[in-house]
Amino acid sequence: MPSIRPRLGVNVDHIATIRQARGTLYPDPVFAASLAELAGADQITVHLREDRRHIQDRDVEILRRTVTTRLNLEMAATEEMLKIALDIRPDMITLVPEKREEQTTEGGLSVVDNHKRLAEYIERVRETGAHISLFIDPDLAQIEASADIGAEIVEIHTGDFCMAAAEFTNTKVSYEYDRDEELNKLIVGARKAAQLGMTVAAGHGIDYKNVLDIAAIPEFEEFNIGHAIVARASLVGFERAVREMIDAMQLGRNQGTPDETRHA
Numbered sequence: 001m002p003s004i005r006p007r008l009g010v011n012v013d014h015i016a017t018i019r020q021a022r023g024t025l026y027p028d029p030v031f032a033a034s035l036a037e038l039a040g041a042d043q044i045t046v047h048l049r050e051d052r053r054h055i056q057d058r059d060v061e062i063l064r065r066t067v068t069t070r071l072n073l074e075m076a077a078t079e080e081m082l083k084i085a086l087d088i089r090p091d092m093i094t095l096v097p098e099k100r101e102e103q104t105t106e107g108g109l110s111v112v113d114n115h116k117r118l119a120e121y122i123e124r125v126r127e128t129g130a131h132i133s134l135f136i137d138p139d140l141a142q143i144e145a146s147a148d149i150g151a152e153i154v155e156i157h158t159g160d161f162c163m164a165a166a167e168f169t170n171t172k173v174s175y176e177y178d179r180d181e182e183l184n185k186l187i188v189g190a191r192k193a194a195q196l197g198m199t200v201a202a203g204h205g206i207d208y209k210n211v212l213d214i215a216a217i218p219e220f221e222e223f224n225i226g227h228a229i230v231a232r233a234s235l236v237g238f239e240r241a242v243r244e245m246i247d248a249m250q251l252g253r254n255q256g257t258p259d260e261t262r263h264a
Ligand SMILES: CC(=O)[C@@H](O)[C@H](O)COP(=O)(O)O
Pocket: 011, 013, 046, 047, 049, 074, 096, 103, 104, 105, 135, 203, 204, 226
C-alpha cells in the first residue's frame, strides 16, 4: 500500500461553540476554515445540529461561498436538513444520528434498523449533487447495509477506540473498552467497507496521539477531526494545529499496521 497520507477534513464546530458560549460574533468558524485551508486542510466539515448549539445557518451559507477545498455538511436525516442541503449544495453530505440531550455524537447511524427510510432519504439527497457519506459504527452489518443502500462513502465512528486509547480522561468510559479489540474493529471494518467499493473515512474523538494507529490503517482515505485541533489551536494557533495534525497523519500512515494485528 502506498504511504500517501489520508485527506484531512477540519471540523470547525467548536470554534462556533466558543462563540455561542458568549453570544459574540467571534471567533468566527469561517475565518478558522480559511486558516485551516491555508495550513493544508483538504476539506472543511461542519455539523449543523438541529438545536444549533454551535454552527449556525449563517455559517454554512458563508462557508459555501468561501471554502475553496470541499465543504462537508454533517446533518441529521430530517426534512429541515434536506431543505437546507438543497439550498446550500455542499460538496459532501454526511448523515449522522442526533440526540438533543447528548454531549456529543454517541454512536453511528443504524442503517440496519432504518434501511428503507435511509434508502429513500439518500435518493432525495442525491438531488443536491453532493457525495453522500454515512456515519456508522465499525460494525460489519452496518457496513454491509450502507453498501446495500448505495452509500458512496462511509465514515467509521472511531470514538470507542479513542476512548479506549485514552490513558488519562475525566470520564470513566475509557475503561469499558479494550484498546486492541476496538482497533481491530476499525481495521476489519475499514477493510470490509473498501472491499464493498466504498470510500472509507474515519472520525470522532481523534487526537494527535491516537491518530497514529488509525492513520496506519491503509483503507482510511479521509479523516474528519475537530475537537482536538480546536483545543490545540487555542494554545498554539490554528494553522500550526492543523499542520501538526497533517504531520501526525503522515507519520501514522508511514508506520503502517503490522500484519499480525490485521485479523480477518
Ligand atoms: C458526527 C461527529 O462526530 C461530529 O460532527 C461531532 O458531532 C462534532 O460535533 P459535536 O461535538 O456537536 O458532536
